[in-house]
Amino acid sequence: MATVGDLLREKRGELGIFEARLLLALALRCRTEHLVAHPEEEVPPEAEDVFRESVARRLKGEPYPYISGVQEFFGRPFRVTPDVLIPRPDTELLVETAIGLLKGKAAPRVLDLGTGSGCIAVTVALECPGAEVWACDVSEGALRVARENAGDSGVRFFQSSWFESVPAGAGPFDLILSNPPYVAASSPYLRDLGYEPRSALVSGVDGLDDLRVIAAGAPLRLRSGGWIAVEHGFDQGEACRTLFSSAGFSSVRTLRDLGGNDRVTLGQLS
Numbered sequence: 095m096a097t098v099g100d101l102l103r104e105k106r107g108e109l110g111i112f113e114a115r116l117l118l119a120l121a122l123r124c125r126t127e128h129l130v131a132h133p134e135e136e137v138p139p140e141a142e143d144v145f146r147e148s149v150a151r152r153l154k155g156e157p158y159p160y161i162s163g164v165q166e167f168f169g170r171p172f173r174v175t176p177d178v179l180i181p182r183p184d185t186e187l188l189v190e191t192a193i194g195l196l197k198g199k200a201a202p203r204v205l206d207l208g209t210g211s212g213c214i215a216v217t218v219a220l221e222c223p224g225a226e227v228w229a230c231d232v233s234e235g236a237l238r239v240a241r242e243n244a245g246d247s248g249v250r251f252f253q254s255s256w257f258e259s260v261p262a263g264a265g266p267f268d269l270i271l272s273n274p275p276y277v278a279a280s281s282p283y284l285r286d287l288g289y290e291p292r293s294a295l296v297s298g299v300d301g302l303d304d305l306r307v308i309a310a311g312a313p314l315r316l317r318s319g320g321w322i323a324v325e326h327g328f329d330q331g332e333a334c335r336t337l338f339s340s341a342g343f344s345s346v347r348t349l350r351d352l353g354g355n356d357r358v359t360l361g362q363l364s
Contacts, residue, residue: 096142098122099133105149117152120162121145156289167213170220172243177235178211179294184351185273188325188358189217191349192271195321195360196222202268204228205315207256207308210294212240212249214271219247228264230254233293256304257311266317273325274304302333309337316363323360331356 098118105114115126121144122129122137129135137145148161159165159180165172167181168189174180192214196202202222206215206229215229227248231237232255241251252261275297277284287295297304305326312322322343326334331348338346343361351357 095136095139097133098129098135098137101137101142101145102129102133108153109149113152113158114149116158117148117161118145121148160289165211167211168217168221170217172211172213172216173239174211175235175239176289177233177291178239179273179290181211181213184353184357185214185325187349187351188271188273188323189214189221191323191358191360192218192269193221195269195323196225199268200224201226203265204269204271205260205265205267206230207270207272208232208274208294208304209240209251210236210273212243212251214273215240215249216244216247218271219244219249226250228252228260228267230256230260233291236291236294256307257315260315265315266320267315268317268320270308270312270316270320270322271324272308274308276301276305276326276330300333301327301330302337305330305334305337309334309341309343313342313363318363320363321360322363323358325358326356328353328355328357331359334359 101118102114115129119126119129121141151161157180159174160176163173165174165181168186172181202225204218204225204227209215209229209231215227219227228250230252237251237253275295277295278301279296279299335346335348338361344364346361348356349358
């Protein structure tokens with residue numbers, strides 16, 4: 095029977111020791127620290143099979159969160175499948191922005207467009223317990239994942255392509271949020287995102303098709319003084335500011351992520 099040390103030595107050249115430990119810990123359902131402390135521990139055959147299968151998937155390029163089925167976001171674990179994008183740390187800026195905008199508001203209504211895994215809507219609901227949070231996605235597969243992640247957060251989900259099927263009585267909203275598709279169809283970055291749903295990534299020739307729809311439709315769903323905030327590409331800040339200003343929003347500005355890149359643009363309905 096192979097030991098922890100045997101398997102890590104065998105696979106570290108292919109994966110690197112960090113990823114090899116992650117996948118073996120996943121197979122053994124233990125922490126990576128346990129592997130470091132117990133290299134002599136024997137690995138049961140069924141766990142070794144799971145490990146080898148996971149290694150093969152990772153070597154083909156499948157992201158670790160799809161293999162593990164979990165990704166952390168804002169300090170909480172979220173279930174992920176190939177039906178949804180993997181939550182990124184950059185998106186936490188959108189949530190932080192939302193929390194700031196909702197501070198001091200009594201029972202605000204929030205709409206998360208294109209919710210995917212539900213990480214934005216669920217986090218906002220948990221961080222702002224008084225908020226009434228609605229969330230939609232056009233994908234039924236994504237909504238299944240989001241509902242599983244929602245737990246008892248109180249988020250209300252519905253199927254819709256952007257504003258098309260917002261339930262009667264759901265609005266008007268104090269805040270509309272979205273991390274929509276914003277990658278251009280010809281972007282070279284898509285080569286590294288082959289396992290994630292293309293429909294959640296690509297938005298026309300310039301990556302702005304869905305942002306245009308959201309900017310144009312938001313004023314009809316917001317109450318006076320309400321806000322919109324969206325995530326976008328590092329080179330789309332100026333374009334988003336123009337879209338928001340043209341749609342009638344004021345106080346339009348773009349926030350930068352920890353890497354110093356334009357990432358979130360917001361505006362207020364006068």
